[in-house]
Amino acid sequence: MNKIKMAWFYPHELNLYGDKGNVEIIKKRCGWFGIDFELVNVTKLTNKNKYIDCNLVFMGGGPDSEQSLVYEDLIQNKKKFLTDYYNNGGVGLFICGAYQLLGKYYQLSDGTKIDGLGLFNFYTKSIGVREKRFVGNVVGNIAHPKTLKLLEEKYKLTSVIGFENHGGRTYFLDDYESFLTLEVGNGNNGETKNEGLVSKGFICSYLHGPILHLNFHLADFLIASALSISVEDLKQIDNKLELLLHKTNKNLFKR
């Protein structure tokens, strides 16, 4: 199939700090590559038949209040689809609040726990009001070996940059592979130098920015993975400006 069918879950609730830009970047780059693109906005009311054949899932970040609005629907109505999709190697990008909702639970600042999808064995706890949120720019290097190898070959670019703003600290209860090793920023919990999680076709990250805007190589990786091809097989396009954007911001973020 030479088409990306992207399912954006909860576009109204989970869309923070420009996360919608991730959808725009995928759409734009598909156009440049000559790949058809279709977007399905998946709300609480969307019938599963509308997105069952998607090959790229996206869920953005959201504040505690918005996460509280969607978690029940996520568990009751989307769990089977997302679990099967994940188990079958489906490709997905989950940012911040969405990442947190894939774990066992997210404990809000007032101590209330909201259940997650339980796809992964981790939990996230908000620091409440006494401690500082993790807010700022992030520079990391891809820690996940398979992703790293694929991107190293074509782009010679293995850094990922972005912006984090979260009160939640994420703690793995199983041995998962992190997405990034950090040079700048706090990532999962500020104690380990790890950021995000990669498992099968799912990439979870705390990075807004939007992440795909600042990291075009990652956008291409998602597109290629969704089409079950290698990034090498994508049409050659000029990435001079995208590279400049990435490198300039990376240097700024490191200061």
Ligand code: GLN
């Ligand atoms: N509500 C979550 C937190 O503050 C997620 C915020 C976000 O998506 N940026 O930890």
